Amino acid sequence: MRTVYVVTHPEATHHVDRLVGGWYDSALTPAGLRDAEAIAAAVRARIPEDAEVELYSSDLRRTVQTADALAARLGVVATLDDRLREKSYGDAGGRPQRWLDDRFRPPPPVGDRMTHDEGIPGAETKAALAHRIYPALDDILRSDCRHQIIVTHGGALTFVIAAWIRMPLDAAGYAHFHATSGGITELREDDYFHNRQLHTLNDTSHLADR
Template sequence: MTDLQCAARLFVARHGAADYESELLSDAGGWLSPLGRQQSRELGDRLRGERIARVWTSDLSRAVQTGEIVAARLGTDVTVRTGLREFGVGDAAGTTGDPDPFAETFAAWLGGDLSARIPGGESGVEVVERYRAVLEEVADAHRGESVLVVSHGGVMCMVLPLLARNLAPDHTRDLPLPNGGLVALEADADGWVARSWAGHQLS
């Protein structure tokens, strides 16, 4: 981030509940279920008092649809960034996901080993770098403003605790993010601070 004169406030949300063409793992975007659309409308209503200047979203369709519903409700625009997408499934594509092919790598990431890599996919370092780059772009573009960032549960639970100086890397072990769940972040010249996580206020 460049030197921020005024803190940017970012609300980072997990997309609404989604349906998928296949039950097998893939990086396909899916689409919002009726429940997901309702969650997105409710998310927009929760943010009405925050003066959201813009909605930024992952390029996966379930996130884009969430962002578009919220933006329509708030009367603002949507910007799409690939760097906000979920971590890729790698070599697990086309499998059932049982047992969880990401458990070992994700546990390593939460334990601080960012060199760990999803087989055929990204390392923790790569995930953090591309996600951080977008959040810094958003913060630089919206000094003194509030914005919504729509992303994905896995990458949010892995990256945001590493960026926020007041969170432990394994913060999300006991605080998973539901669909539509929000994390409030503030960015200033000293970095990132988390103000709330899925309804839990933070100091």
Template sequence: MLTVYLVRHAQTEWNAQGIVQGWKDSPLTKDGAEKAELLGRHLKEIPLDAVYASPTERAVKTAEIVSGLPAASIRKNEGLMELNYGSWDGRRAADIQKEEEAKVTTFFTEPHLFEAPGGDTFAALQKRAATAWESIVDTHNEGRILLVSHSGTLKCLLAYLKQESLEYFWEAPSLANCSLTHVEIENGKIVVKDEGNVSHFE
């Protein structure tokens, strides 16, 4: 059996400030690093065969803290990057809401039709996340893997694994920073467990 632990990166400065990150980046907050440490303690008795992460600083740093491995030992995969928000990257969400209300409405009510200005669609994001996933699971027939990515990427990936339409993207469980989801694959059967679990913070 192959078990994959899916983790959303820890809270960043821009998360706390309400700034869209996408393909841009910002450092982890103190609270973010502390929660990553709590998750690391929760998983410390589980031997990991490999650690994968989006190449963004926030994902790699989270993977380092959770796994206890140096950045050089973490396998970076560009397919695990967040939605490219194009011209929205680096802007405050509140300003985008005021200036581009119609597109923001589409984002939240018809995600399957949304296209970021100069950036991705969720379908494009799902396609590259699924490609990354298939490559990773083809490499590992069994064992335990940690995979650190982003909220949008993980939600698209989970929709792919559960064969759910992106039309219902926002109806799926939310994934908090440093939340834990684990997926088991055995004899070709995929089972998604503990989606968005944050009990390790308690």
């Protein structure tokens, strides 16, 4: 059985300041740092003590800080990969959320949602996000390690799951897997049929205030 634990980073400064995240390089808040330790303890409890573990993370500061807590708890070194970043919101990154809301063009209910222009200069489309997340996951899964951890972002999580179940890109434009800060999603693949399962989505039971 292969298990991939996908962690969404906990509370960061852009959350409390009501700023757009994306590639804006915010840090974890004091509460977020405490939650990162709780995440690390929860993941450690799910993995056998003698098991080999691999840890991968987005290279943005808030995910690196989360990965640092996991690395210390598990005795591993994180591999940083900028392909695991959140969707870029271009010019909106780091601005007040209201600035983005006033300019955002939502995707159409049907049609080509993957290449839809949201109206924000420099922002990634869903297609651009998927075209880096899908190969990033493929590269991670080339390893034979049975316990792998990915630290990423709430928006990126949808495309990690879509890539895991090999969802075609045209269908992925309709997909959304809801995640909150500090959640743990568990993906499993059995050794016989090699079926891929979304075992647990966004578990936050390890966070005391959830």
